[in-house]
Amino acid sequence: MKIEGPAVRLTIFLGEDDTWHHKPLYHEIVSRAHHAGLAGASVLRGIEGYGASSRIHTSRLLSLSEDLPLAVIIVDQEDRIRAFLPQLDELVTEGLVILDPVEVIRYVGRPR
Numbered sequence: 001m002k003i004e005g006p007a008v009r010l011t012i013f014l015g016e017d018d019t020w021h022h023k024p025l026y027h028e029i030v031s032r033a034h035h036a037g038l039a040g041a042s043v044l045r046g047i048e049g050y051g052a053s054s055r056i057h058t059s060r061l062l063s064l065s066e067d068l069p070l071a072v073i074i075v076d077q078e079d080r081i082r083a084f085l086p087q088l089d090e091l092v093t094e095g096l097v098i099l100d101p102v103e104v105i106r107y108v109g110r111p112r
Contacts, residue, residue, distance in 0.1 A: 002107070003039050008078040009102045012088065013051065014095040017067040025091060029072050032087050039076040039107065046070065051096060075102060 018025040026043045033041045046069035074081065081099065088097055 001037075001039055003075070003077060003104045004107065005104060006078075007075055007102050007104045008081045009100045010074040010076075010081050010084070011098050011100070012072040012092060012095060013049075013097075014070050014072070014092065015067040016045065016070050018094065020091055026070050026072050028091060029088070032091075033074050033084065036080075036084050036087070038074055038080060038084060041072060041074045044071045044073065052094070075104065 012029060014025055016024075016026075020028040030041045030043060049069035051069070074084070085097075
């Protein structure tokens, strides 16, 4: 697959403890994105944050919170990302889902 030029970045902010059928929600999102043939997905783990619940989640040593913030980032052509959004309606019951226009400069995989 080749992507170059205008694209869309889909970012899903969720908690590390969020699950889908007893599995990590981030794993289900990445698996579905892969199955949908999207260009790629990454999961980034935050060290501190808060969302709509206003409860701070942190990795600091003496903190009681273990539900650290995660961001699942997927970049692809806008029509392909928008076609994927209905799956997120099913999966993401808490969190934030955003779209940003981006410009892809380079997208090259490793040789197989």
